[in-house]
Amino acid sequence: MNHQQIREELVHLHRELIRWGLVIWTAGNVSQRVAGEDLFLIKPSGVSYDDLTPESMVVCDLDGNLVEGDLSPSSDTAAHAYVYKHRPDVGGVVHTHSTYATAWAARGVPIPCALTMMADEFGGEIPIGPFALIGDDSIGRGIVETLQNHRSPAVLMRSHGPFTIGKNAKAAVKAAVMLEDVARTVHIAQQGGPVEPVDKASIDRLYDRYQNVYGQN
Amino acid sequence: MNHQQIREELVHLHRELIRWGLVIWTAGNVSQRVAGEDLFLIKPSGVSYDDLTPESMVVCDLDGNLVEGDLSPSSDTAAHAYVYKHRPDVGGVVHTHSTYATAWAARGVPIPCALTMMADEFGGEIPIGPFALIGDDSIGRGIVETLQNHRSPAVLMRSHGPFTIGKNAKAAVKAAVMLEDVARTVHIAQQGGPVEPVDKASIDRLYDRYQNVYGQN
Amino acid sequence: MNHQQIREELVHLHRELIRWGLVIWTAGNVSQRVAGEDLFLIKPSGVSYDDLTPESMVVCDLDGNLVEGDLSPSSDTAAHAYVYKHRPDVGGVVHTHSTYATAWAARGVPIPCALTMMADEFGGEIPIGPFALIGDDSIGRGIVETLQNHRSPAVLMRSHGPFTIGKNAKAAVKAAVMLEDVARTVHIAQQGGPVEPVDKASIDRLYDRYQNVYGQN
Amino acid sequence: MNHQQIREELVHLHRELIRWGLVIWTAGNVSQRVAGEDLFLIKPSGVSYDDLTPESMVVCDLDGNLVEGDLSPSSDTAAHAYVYKHRPDVGGVVHTHSTYATAWAARGVPIPCALTMMADEFGGEIPIGPFALIGDDSIGRGIVETLQNHRSPAVLMRSHGPFTIGKNAKAAVKAAVMLEDVARTVHIAQQGGPVEPVDKASIDRLYDRYQNVYGQN
Numbered sequence: 001m002n003h004q005q006i007r008e009e010l011v012h013l014h015r016e017l018i019r020w021g022l023v024i025w026t027a028g029n030v031s032q033r034v035a036g037e038d039l040f041l042i043k044p045s046g047v048s049y050d051d052l053t054p055e056s057m058v059v060c061d062l063d064g065n066l067v068e069g070d071l072s073p074s075s076d077t078a079a080h081a082y083v084y085k086h087r088p089d090v091g092g093v094v095h096t097h098s099t100y101a102t103a104w105a106a107r108g109v110p111i112p113c114a115l116t117m118m119a120d121e122f123g124g125e126i127p128i129g130p131f132a133l134i135g136d137d138s139i140g141r142g143i144v145e146t147l148q149n150h151r152s153p154a155v156l157m158r159s160h161g162p163f164t165i166g167k168n169a170k171a172a173v174k175a176a177v178m179l180e181d182v183a184r185t186v187h188i189a190q191q192g193g194p195v196e197p198v199d200k201a202s203i204d205r206l207y208d209r210y211q212n213v214y215g216q217n
Numbered sequence: 218m219n220h221q222q223i224r225e226e227l228v229h230l231h232r233e234l235i236r237w238g239l240v241i242w243t244a245g246n247v248s249q250r251v252a253g254e255d256l257f258l259i260k261p262s263g264v265s266y267d268d269l270t271p272e273s274m275v276v277c278d279l280d281g282n283l284v285e286g287d288l289s290p291s292s293d294t295a296a297h298a299y300v301y302k303h304r305p306d307v308g309g310v311v312h313t314h315s316t317y318a319t320a321w322a323a324r325g326v327p328i329p330c331a332l333t334m335m336a337d338e339f340g341g342e343i344p345i346g347p348f349a350l351i352g353d354d355s356i357g358r359g360i361v362e363t364l365q366n367h368r369s370p371a372v373l374m375r376s377h378g379p380f381t382i383g384k385n386a387k388a389a390v391k392a393a394v395m396l397e398d399v400a401r402t403v404h405i406a407q408q409g410g411p412v413e414p415v416d417k418a419s420i421d422r423l424y425d426r427y428q429n430v431y432g433q434n
Numbered sequence: 435m436n437h438q439q440i441r442e443e444l445v446h447l448h449r450e451l452i453r454w455g456l457v458i459w460t461a462g463n464v465s466q467r468v469a470g471e472d473l474f475l476i477k478p479s480g481v482s483y484d485d486l487t488p489e490s491m492v493v494c495d496l497d498g499n500l501v502e503g504d505l506s507p508s509s510d511t512a513a514h515a516y517v518y519k520h521r522p523d524v525g526g527v528v529h530t531h532s533t534y535a536t537a538w539a540a541r542g543v544p545i546p547c548a549l550t551m552m553a554d555e556f557g558g559e560i561p562i563g564p565f566a567l568i569g570d571d572s573i574g575r576g577i578v579e580t581l582q583n584h585r586s587p588a589v590l591m592r593s594h595g596p597f598t599i600g601k602n603a604k605a606a607v608k609a610a611v612m613l614e615d616v617a618r619t620v621h622i623a624q625q626g627g628p629v630e631p632v633d634k635a636s637i638d639r640l641y642d643r644y645q646n647v648y649g650q651n
Numbered sequence: 652m653n654h655q656q657i658r659e660e661l662v663h664l665h666r667e668l669i670r671w672g673l674v675i676w677t678a679g680n681v682s683q684r685v686a687g688e689d690l691f692l693i694k695p696s697g698v699s700y701d702d703l704t705p706e707s708m709v710v711c712d713l714d715g716n717l718v719e720g721d722l723s724p725s726s727d728t729a730a731h732a733y734v735y736k737h738r739p740d741v742g743g744v745v746h747t748h749s750t751y752a753t754a755w756a757a758r759g760v761p762i763p764c765a766l767t768m769m770a771d772e773f774g775g776e777i778p779i780g781p782f783a784l785i786g787d788d789s790i791g792r793g794i795v796e797t798l799q800n801h802r803s804p805a806v807l808m809r810s811h812g813p814f815t816i817g818k819n820a821k822a823a824v825k826a827a828v829m830l831e832d833v834a835r836t837v838h839i840a841q842q843g844g845p846v847e848p849v850d851k852a853s854i855d856r857l858y859d860r861y862q863n864v865y866g867q868n
Contacts, residue, residue, distance in 0.1 A: 020241060024671060024832050025825055026866075027768070046866025075865050097768055099836050106765050106840035108847075114323050116351075116377045117244070117314055133853060134767075134860060159849055160767045174242055181241050185316050187843060189323035192404060196325075198376055202350060209351065214292050215243075215263025237458060331540050333568075333594045334461070334531055391459055398458050402533050406540035409621060413542075415593050419567060426569065431509050432460075432480025454675060548757050550785075550811045551678070551748050608676055615675050619750050623757035626838060630759075632782075632810055639784060648726050649677075649697025 006032050006041045006169075007054035013094075013173045018049050020177045022098040029074040032169035033084050033091045038062045040084050040093075044071035075134065082140020083165060087147075092169030094176045097161040100183035104128075105156035111186055112197045118182045119203040120210035123151030126179065131158040151207065154179045223249050223258045223386075224271035230390045235266050237394045239315040246291040249386035250301050250308045255279045257301055257310075261288035292351065299357020300382060304364075309386030311393045314378040317400035321345075322373035328403055329414045335399045336420040337427035340368030343396065348375040368424065371396045440466050440475045440603075441488035447528075447607045452483050454611045456532040463508040466603035467518050467525045472496045474518050474527075478505035509568065516574020517599060521581075526603030528610045531595040534617035538562075539590035545620055546631045552616045553637040554644035557585030560613065565592040585641065588613045657683050657692045657820075658705035664745075664824045669700050671828045673749040680725040683820035684735050684742045689713045691735050691744075695722035726785065733791020734816060738798075743820035745827045748812040751834035755779075756807035762837055763848045769833045770854040771861035774802030777830065782809040802858065805830045 001009065013030045017023045026049070031042035041057045058069030064081035066073055074080075080093045104111050104126075111126040113119055118126075129146040132138035143163050146155045153175040154164045162179055166172035189195045198206075218226065230247045234240045243266070248259035258274045275286030281298035283290055291297075297310045321328050321343075328343040330336055335343075346363040349355035360380050363372045370392040371381045379396055383389035406412045415423075435443065447464045451457045460483070465476035475491045492503030498515035500507055508514075514527045538545050538560075545560040547553055552560075563580040566572035577597050580589045587609040588598045596613055600606035623629045632640075652660065664681045668674045677700070682693035692708045709720030715732035717724055725731075731744045755762050755777075762777040764770055769777075780797040783789035794814050797806045804826040805815045813830055817823035840846045849857075 025828050044867065072867055097766075097832070097836070099832070100839060102766065102836045103840035103843065106837065106846050107844050109844065114376060115314075115319065131849075131853075133856060135856075159765060159847075177242050181314070181316070185314070185319045186323065187839065188317060188404065189320035191408060191842060192320065193324050193326065195323050196376075198348075202348075205350060205352075216261065216289055331593060332531075332536065334536075394459050398531070398533070402531070402536045403540065405534060405621065406537035408625060409537065410541050410543065412540050413593075415565075419565075422567060422569075433478065433506055548810060549748075549753065611676050615748070615750070619748070619753045620757065622751060622838065623754035625842060626754065627758050627760065629757050630810075636782075636784060639786075643785060650695065650723055 001032070001035070003034065003041065003059070004054065006034065007057045009169060010041060010043065010057050011052050011054055013169050014043060014049055014052055016173050016177070017094075017096060020180070022096040022176055022180055023049075028094075028096040029076055029080075030094050030169050030173060031080045031092065035091070039067060040080065042077055042080055043074050044069070045074050047071065076139070078137060079139040079143060079163065082137050083143055083163075086140075086144045087165065089167070090165045092166045092172035094164045094169070094172040095161065096176055096180075098176065098180040098183070100187050101154075101156060101162040101179050102160075103187065104183055105161055106159055108158050110156070111183055112195070113203055114186050114189065114195045114197050115182055116198065116206055117178070118186075119198055119206035120214070121175065121178045122154060122182070123207035124203055125150070126152050126154050126156060126183070129155045129157040129163075131160070218249070218252070220251065220258065220276070221271065223251065224274045226386060227258060227260065227274050228269050228271055230386050231260060231266055231269055233390050233394070234311075234313060237397070239313040239393055239397055240266075245311075245313040246293055246297075247311050247386050247390060248297045248309065252308070256284060257297065259294055259297055260291050261286065262291050264288065293356070295351075295354060296356040296360060296380065299354050300360055300380075303357075303361045304382065306384070307382045309383045309389035311381045311386070311389040312378065313393055313397075315393065315397040315400070317404050318371075318373060318379040318396050319377075320404065321400055322378055323376055325375050327373070328400055329412070330420055331403050331406065331412045331414050332399055333415065333423055334395070335403075336415055336423035337431070338392065338395045339371065339399070340424035341420055342367070343369050343371050343373060343400070346372045346374040346380075348377070435466070435469070437468065437475065437493070438488065440468065441491045443603060444475060444477065444491050445486050445488055447603050448477060448483055448486055450607050450611070451528075451530060454614070456530040456610055456614055457483075462528075462530040463510055463514075464528050464603050464607060465508075465514045465526065469525070473501060474514060476511055476514055477508050478503065479508050481505065510573070512568075512571060513573040513577060513597065516571050517577055517597075520574075520578045521599065523601070524599045526600045526606035528598045528603070528606040529595065530610055530614075532610065532614040532617070534621050535588075535590060535596040535613050536594075537621065538617055539595055540593055542592050544590070545617055546629070547637055548620050548623065548629045548631050549616055550632065550640055551612070552620075553632055553640035554648070555609065555612045556588060556616070557641035558637055559584070560586050560588050560590060560617075563589045563591040563597075565594070652683070652686070654685065654692065654710070655705065657685065658708045660820060661692060661694065661708050662703050662705055664820050665694060665700055665703055667824050667828070668745075668747060671831070673747040673827055673831055674700075679745075679747040680727055680731075681745050681820050681824060682731045682743065686742070690718060691731065693728055693731055694725050695720065696725050698722065727790070729785075729788060730790040730794060730814065733788050734794055734814075737791075737795045738816065740818070741816045743817045743823035745815045745820070745823040746812065747827055747831075749827065749831040749834070751838050752805075752807060752813040752830050753811075754838065755834055756812055757810055759809050761807070762834055763846070764854055765837050765840065765846045765848050766833055767849065767857055768829070769837075770849055770857035771865070772826065772829045773805065773833070774858035775854055776801070777803050777805050777807060777834070780806045780808040780814075782811070
């Protein structure tokens, strides 16, 4: 994708956050790396979802500096930049405060892998990242360090909310949508009584199949 | 219905899954048997609900082999095929990961028949099927074996999610919608305190009446 | 309102049931008495909300017999008829299986009056009616007998769901919408810890004010 | 903003209450002060959200008297007026019965500051105001007295529901939307187990940054 295509994709994907109920007001942000350049595009800070246009997206470098755009970048830009800089395989990053994922983050408890759908997409439990304040690279570092020990493309930053990654922005949004779905389902299941996790061998078989067979070639 | 009518019906019914909040992203699938042929039509794998068209639906035989269509069939096709092959009375099958039904499935606890609406549609409790991995006929066999002991058109596959059946795809979608509704209501009721099931004689009277009198002739 | 105006009002009010999330599929029904005639209009049985038109509504007498219309009346017609026959002050009746109200009905526990908004509209707790099977006048009798001891326009029929009444169909729909809202809020409040009811003297002051001062003259 | 601009803004902002699920039927109201005049505009009482137009908004003075308009003002007008009279810094007031915020109000328990997003917007816990009946200035006084001890722009009036304030109506609506979001998230988190609040020093740093850096200049 060139810059213009990424701009249009980001408008579409921010609307998906609204559609699936993951964000309110101006919260939440999606970014995508520009292939072959040390740049990514991201939502501007504090702009209403109704007012997002391809032109309003801003271009940043991998230190989080604004390179192109009339608006200030998302206040979470430093975290996105850190992830792109330290994870060359990552092409998209999403941050939301979606309700159930954030509730697990508030308690600091990982989501156990209790559903086949979780095994498919996350390959195991969804881990908790450290409590980290905005303003330096501690959020980005927390994301990268936590995810390097898990197959999960999602991390629940303690007392804050989820970040998800993917090969592009669409894959990271998909992970954010599925995360909230499994966070809600496992929470509700546990409210009714004990929930057993799926066994490790089955998780491995499901994860392998989903990552390699699901969808269209 | 001929093939073309089924294709259009399936587009409509997949939209009903979205409308009633039973599925996210590309998850979930609806199929319908072709009367008088050993064939059924089903959603292609991993295609967005926005992009589903009558033409995108694929035709499979009762062993789950692709017979007609440019796209790969749903990854749950083998389970649908098994049901059609072993239950000649079934004309439609639906699979979702709807939240509350899946939460009961995660715990492995049947939903007790505690509402007159459950007696009407399900004729008793909604049973749990075995834990089964995708990839062979174990999901299909689990559905068929579990449902042969119940009047319920819905089964909650352990740690996975619900499958529903019906005389056609519309009836199976109706069962999926009502399943999620009663799964949610009974869960919430139990969170507040003990819930008594409806007595067996009343269930029988309600089920008989609803199956034979409700609706238009 | 004449018959035609009531037909159009009923189409609009059934859409309100969908809009506020009180019903799924073809469940739920609204009726309105014809002033000056021993008749009421009600939804036909098992018809999709999308397909409801003014012409599809059917006219019944106060014994629940079909007087005019091509379709079978709602399967709850006998209950509506009983209420109109025995409560001449009632001009509208609504029945839903809305989630939280039905969850209280499943437990058989009245909703305590713990919110000023409940005092306003319901004037006290929302009572539980008896378990009653469809098919004779026992549901209608249960509604009328329970409500004669309460200011509440809503009754939760045991293991079944809510019925609401009003001076016309719109008022009964308003009561159904507010019922689900307070049923949800008080349930959630109780999940978090003890909830104290509003004292009787305050309930009386709030109820009196709301019934006489709120809205436009 | 002149009167006409405020009228249009209020129509838009009432629609935001519906969009974010904070109100049902005719409940809830938004008002905005007229800069440089001892007046504010507010929703008329008991009017459907579908029927709200710029012209239907009414103008009141800071004692809550109707100054201009054909309709009766919102039944909560006295509370809004009291706030404007005693808090010259406040330019907008919102009242809803949004579900989770009202559930905390029903229990009379403040929402602990357990999320970075709460620290950002509310600067600490969200406090409980006194139980107060409509009809005199006790609701307005309860709001003002409770908020003077907190950075929070939201107060949960006991057994009643939330009021939020802001520099204008839009800021107060934003606070109402974020309030319901954090009320829901913290409630759900606590249902799953113990939730630790964010430490005071981190709250102060987050609050300071969000109030001064977030968004566009």
